[in-house]
Amino acid sequence: MATHTESPSDVATADELPWPTDDERTLLVEGLRYVLDGRWRSVRERVREQSDRSDLLPDPSRTLSEAREHTLEVMRQLAEQGFAAAGFAADHGGTGDIGGSITAIEMLGYADLSLMVKAGVQWGLFGGAIDNLGTARHHDRYVADIIGLDILGCFAMTETGHGSNVQALETTATYDRDTGEFVINSPTPSSRKDYIGGAAAHARVAAVFAQLITGGPDEDPTGRGVHCFVVPIRDDDGDDLPGVTTGDCGHKGGLAGVDNGRIVFDHVRIPAENLLNRYGDVEADGTYTSPIENSDRRFFTMLGTLIRGRVSVAATAGAAGRKALTLATRYGLLRKQFEAPDETDEIIVLDYLAHQRKLLPLIAKSYAIACTQNELTAELHDLQTGAADDPDGVRQRELESDAAGLKAYATWHASHTINVCREACGGAGYLDENQLPILRGDIDVFTTFEGDNTVLTQLVAKELLSAYAEDVQGLSATGWVRFVAEMARDVVVEKTAARQVVQTLLESSDDDPEKSPLTDRGTQIRLFRNREDHLVRTCAQRLRRALDDDNDAFEVFNNAQDHLLKVGQARTERMVLEAFIGAIEDCDSRSAAELLGTVCDLFVYSALEDDLSWFLMHRHVSVERAKAIRRGVNELCRELRPHIGSLVDAFGIPEALLAAPMLTHG
Ligand SMILES: Cc1cc2nc3c(=O)[nH]c(=O)nc-3n(C[C@H](O)[C@H](O)[C@H](O)COP(=O)(O)OP(=O)(O)OC[C@H]3O[C@@H](n4cnc5c(N)ncnc54)[C@H](O)[C@@H]3O)c2cc1C
Structure with missing residues (x-):
């Protein structure tokens, strides 16, 4: 826990600050890195060793096509190093080390984000769709080739017309009972698959998300919701297959090494077995079956x-x-x-x-x-x-x-x-x-990708306000707001209990944060929790207006959207604080834990400072305390100044990946 006070008179000048000796510094860096590296530290070490090469860095002098080819070439090297298998279930042909595979991908962020994205598309998204949405026939046929890059794939979900609202995709996959095939079609200009990583050049196969249309012997063909299909898009020479038209998104704001492109389908026929059928299947006569009855629940599962x-x-x-x-x-x-x-x-x-x-x-x-x-x-x-x-x-x-x-x-x-x-x-x-x-x-x-941030933050708030109730995910804004408005409770309570360390810290601090020092960890947690509770409660109250006959439910929802987003942000920031506290609690090195305590204080003080107007406006901090928060950020910065080099060294980024001429001459 930090030792500084709220008073500016205690600020030490740079010369008076205790600077660590070289030995202390080495120990500190080791202790901090141990915490940051977490459970998959051995994977991190392995990637560090293998990625300590400056040729992994993006080179802006490459043409678009050279950059793309280079990324693919480095991916082939990664495949040989055996990282890709970790992301696939052991009984599907992988090694089933999900955490290890995410950690290895994360480490690519130190090298080249194009490489991370292209690897993520192939093994994480395309491979992940086969692994998670497919069944044995797909695992047997594709997984080994995906791992070894013998099949290059892409993940074709987004369309020109719909990115965030995936349930409204327009591409269709209509079952043809006479031939036992699906017909994949892009019926409108807005149903074109867009921005798809790998679609411009390298992908031979696409995992295509489309509205499945089928009917049994006595049924009219009807929509069964979005499902995923394996659709070959290019031949071995890289030419579009009949009925498929691919395009190139060209130059972008970044990620030069990723070939983002477009795909249009004109009644492309694929065999029935190409439906990834873990959650929904079509029998030969067109009958649709699924282990999940409710179509919304199936989609979100x-x-x-x-x-x-x-x-x-x-x-x-x-x-x-x-x-x-x-x-x-x-x-x-x-x-x-x-x-x-x-x-x-x-x-x-x-x-x-x-x-x-x-x-x-x-x-x-x-x-x-x-x-x-x-x-x-x-x-x-x-x-x-x-x-x-x-x-x-x-x-x-x-x-x-x-x-x-x-x-x-x-x-x-x-x-x-x-x-x-x-x-x-x-x-x-x-x-x-x-x-x-x-x-x-x-x-x-x-x-933006993997979920637009605004849409995701709203999702956090919606889940919190509806207390993770089943079957609210598919509701429209109007349906959802009515659901929340009708919930019996006044305040939505967290279902998960606080972790032990947070509980203990809360119990040892005063209920009124203003009465205990801001340096007290329990007080800090309470401020974050109180903000979240306040926002959830007042947001629920606003949404309850939807029950009033004079009010339009969508308007009520839309008028509260800023509030809803703030709920999501506050909830996530509280989660981040508590996870950080949990990690510090688990730290065995005393010096590292002490320094992390100060780092945590700075995280808290600067988060409070960033949102000071809200805390003041809603009387969660007094004006005096608000001033102390600003002073506190200054003090903490000074306190951490002697350690700033150690704090970044502890990230453990391979030196070759930090190549920058400015660091050799200042
Ligand atoms: C480089 C790149 C690579 C990509 N790779 C792939 C890929 O490999 N495969 C794939 O399937 N997709 C891919 N995408 C697509 C990406 O996932 C989508 O762009 C993303 O989901 C956002 O969808 P959108 O572009 O339609 O934006 P929109 O959803 O139209 O959003 C536009 C704006 O509207 C706002 N907005 C939307 N809905 C709401 C709401 N309810 N309330 C308030 N504001 C709202 C958003 O916040 C945003 O600011 C890629 C995109 C890019 C740029």
């Missing part, structure tokens, strides 16, 4: 199994943010500007409070996010490998919500962080040779 992509995107964004912070911090420790009073030398820019304030709160938040990510990866691993019991499926729903929240929180953070780091390196930060502009372009779309 299918999507839920694909959650790994979202978790990997969050993890990689975390890595990209840490890389930018390492580059900017090292530069800030070298770079000097303006003379110091009474000195001939100039001042190191990281000795300026303004510069510390730029980087240190972001480093603190990166630590908090990294610890939360480790926890989420482990939970997903345990659920998907059957190590954790979830008989009623509640944990799966919570995990989906946590993954949505963290994906939005981590990718927004990474995007913002990389931009700040670019600026923190002045003109040098703008040169491609120093990596930051490339990283900035590449990270940008992480806030």
Whole structure:
């Protein structure tokens, strides 16, 4: 726990601060890295060794086509190193180390985000669809070839007309009883598959999401909702197959090494067995069957199994943010500007409070996010490998919500962080040779793909407000708002109990946060929890207006959308704080735990500072305390200044991947 107080008079000057000796520093870095590396630390070590090569870095001088070919070539090397098998279930031909595979993908964020995305599309999305939505006939036929890159695939969900609202996709897959085939068709211009990674050049096969239309002997063919089909799109020479028209999205804001493209289907026939039939099947006579009766629940169950992509995107964004912070911090420790009073030398820019304030709160938040990510990866691993019991499926729903929240929180953070780091390196930060502009372009779309961040944050809030009730996922905004409005309870209570350490800290702090010091961890948790509870309660009250006959339910929902988004953000930030506290609690190194305590304080103080207007407006902090929060951020930055180099070294980014000429001359 930090030892600083709320008073500015206690601020130490840089010279008075205790600077660690070299030995202390080595120990600290080791202790911090142990925490950050988490359960799959051996995977991280292996990837570190294998990726310590600067030829993995993106090279902006490559043409689009060269960049794409290079990415594919490096993917082939990865395939030979055996990482891909981890993501597939052991009885499907993989090794079933889900956590290990997410961690390995995350580590690619230190090298090249194009590589991460292309590998993620092949093994995570395309492979994940086959692994999770297919059955034995698909596993036997495809998994080994997907792992070994003998089949290159793409994941064709999004259409020009629909990205976020996947239930409204327009591509159709109509069963033809006479031939025992599905006919895949793009009936409208807006049903064109769009932005699909791999579709522009390399993919030979697509996992296509389409509306399944079929009927049994005595039924009219009807829509059965979105299902996934394996559709060959190119021949061995790379030419489009009959009825398939692919296109190229061309130059983008980043990710030059990923060949994003478009696909249009004109009555393309595929055999019936190409339906990935784990959750829905069609018999030879056209009869539709499914183990899940309710079509909404079936759809969301299918999507839920694909959650790994979202978790990997969050993890990689975390890595990209840490890389930018390492580059900017090292530069800030070298770079000097303006003379110091009474000195001939100039001042190191990281000795300026303004510069510390730029980087240190972001480093603190990166630590908090990294610890939360480790926890989420482990939970997903345990659920998907059957190590954790979830008989009623509640944990799966919570995990989906946590993954949505963290994906939005981590990718927004990474995007913002990389931009700040670019600026923190002045003109040098703008040169491609120093990596930051490339990283900035590449990270940008992480806030959009694998779920648009606004839509995901709303999803977190909706789940929380409806207390993970079954069968609300498919409701329209109007249906959902009526459901919430009619819920009997005044306040939606968390279903999961707080972790032990959080419970203990809460019990040892005063119920009224204003009466106990802000440095007290229990008080900090209480402030975050109180914000969330307040927002949930008041949002529920606003939504209850939907019951009034004079009010239009959609309008009530829409008028409260800002409120709803704030609920989602507050909930995720509270989750991040508590996961960080949990990780510190588990840290065996005393010096590392102490430093992490201060980092955690800075995370809390800067999060409070960022939302100070809300806390003041709703009287969760007094004006005096608000001032103390601002001073506290300054104090904590100064306190952490001697450790800033250790804090970024602990990320353990391979040195070759941090190649930047600005770091050799300052
Ligand atoms: C580089 C790249 C790679 C991609 N790779 C793939 C891939 O391999 N496979 C694949 O299937 N897809 C892929 N995508 C598509 C991606 O998943 C979608 O772009 C994403 O889901 C968002 O959908 P959209 O583009 O239709 O945006 P929209 O959903 O139209 O969103 C546009 C804006 O509207 C807002 N909005 C939408 N709904 C709401 C709402 N209810 N309330 C408030 N605001 C709302 C959003 O916040 C956003 O700001 C990729 C996209 C890109 C750019």
